[in-house]
Amino acid sequence: MAKRTRTLQQQNLVSVGILHIVLALLSIVFLIPLLWMIATSLSTEKVAGSFPPQFIPTPIEWENYSTAFNYQSDQLGGVPPMLIYARNSLIVCILVVAGAVISNAIVAYSFARLKWPGRDVAFSVTLATMMIPFPVLMVPLYAMYKDFGWIGTFRPLWIPAWFAGAFNIFLLRQFFRTIPFELSEAAKIDGCSEWGIFAKVILPLAKPALAVVALFSFMAAWNDFLAPLLYLQSQETFTLALGLQNFKGQAGGSPIHLQMAASTMVVAPVIILFFFTQRQFIQGIATSGLKG
């Protein structure tokens, strides 16, 4: 009996060892592209173009970052374009996040905790809108924004965010439904209006879920390329995604080590944000994919 347990333990050790080797190898595969991006971003032009590639470039060229940052500053009156793009992205992101959090919270509250005729049908229709591909909408939206005089401004990028959206409504509704209804009842007996219940009882409890909506909307706005491509025209209004594409293509293609430095600068904020909010992030994604 004792012998049998030992072999079982040994087997276990072996399989755990194999598992770690497999996971470590996979981790390398998943991380190499990012590591190589950073390696190239710190290479001199000569090292970046050398073959075989140098994973730890010598010398390490920190200057690439300031060069990429200041690249073609003369085009925008001496201000580094990257700085302008970053400012634009931040403006759009802040407006989108504020609008998405506020509007989706209000609407999701209605779907989750208030009864009204046609609610469930309206919710099914809401979920079905996730099937509508953006390319079918982009032509009419463009014409509509043109009529509004919004082309060339940030408005097409952030105003729609203030009118809620299916994905976030779904996400928040899931969460709102888990809050005990007795709390609402008690507040009502105390003379709270629906708005009072929403603002004073539900919202404070929903902070983690609202943080998830804020995170996802930030990411979506930060990453979006097609909408800025459609609606923004002059370089001073470009967001980082659009600016980075512009950077890549300038003068028949900017040098690769600078492209990598600029790309790293666009990726880094997202990764840093992720490390600070990892728990909410992972939990938010998990809820978004599971039916409650």
Added chain:
Amino acid sequence: MKLSSQSKAGLLFALPWFIGFSVFLLYPLLRAFYNSFTEYTVLTPAVWIGGENYQALMKDKVFWQSLGNTFYYAIFAVPLSTIVAIGLALLLNTKVKGQAFYRTFFFLPALVPAVPMAILWLWLFNGEKGIVNYGIQVLNDHNWLFQVPKPNWLGDKTVAKNVLVIMSTWTVGHAMVIYLAGLQQVPLALYEAADLDGASPIRKTFKITLPMLSPVIMFNVIMSIITSFQIFTQPYIMFPGGAPERSTYFYSMYIYDAAFRDNNMGYASAMGWIMFLIIFILTFFARKYMDKKVHYEAN
């Protein structure tokens, strides 16, 4: 009908979405439908031409090519990325030490925005100096198993699309996290019962884990079909004009070009509606097929 105060509040709270839905979704969708039967540029008003746009599309080689490319991408990217995501989730679900670290590593690529991702992948798959071909060369130099060809990834029309398929398997972080959460909801009692029967880990995976996970898989596959049909940013940046020889020219790129390069808004709208119908039909059948499957296996 007299509305209760709660109904009034409910409708009022939902009002932002009613407006958003009508203005930013329903109206453009219907207007695109109308426009698809017109000849229309941004500068001139729409002129009704009946089904001419649709007829012209049926004879348009580029339309069929871009549709074919898009189907090719979806047919490979959806199953492959689903398998990779489930595989990673299963490995992580073994409660191995350091699970959180591995999970973070696998997730990180999914955070990379599309534009820097496209620029990075151009560099990785560069035919001469790319790290992918370097890796292949190292394998070949060591005579490892067999000689692997070193394709000109970005310049060969039979290969270029596959670079995007490979990219889809690198960015499965979101799906992986969802599957992992789904796996953690499978009741442990089922495994304990199977252990008593002496079932092997592989048998448990196929007989318990995957069937229990099937509703989550269904949801993810549908979302993944919808997004893969809209692929735009990466090919737009990596392969201008769908180079080489339009082998990477995807449906969304053609809609974009038809509308904003050729200024042929009616034509683009017709294409948009065809895309909408394709996604609608695929989602419908995916649901129907998988509903049966999910139901069948879960019982």
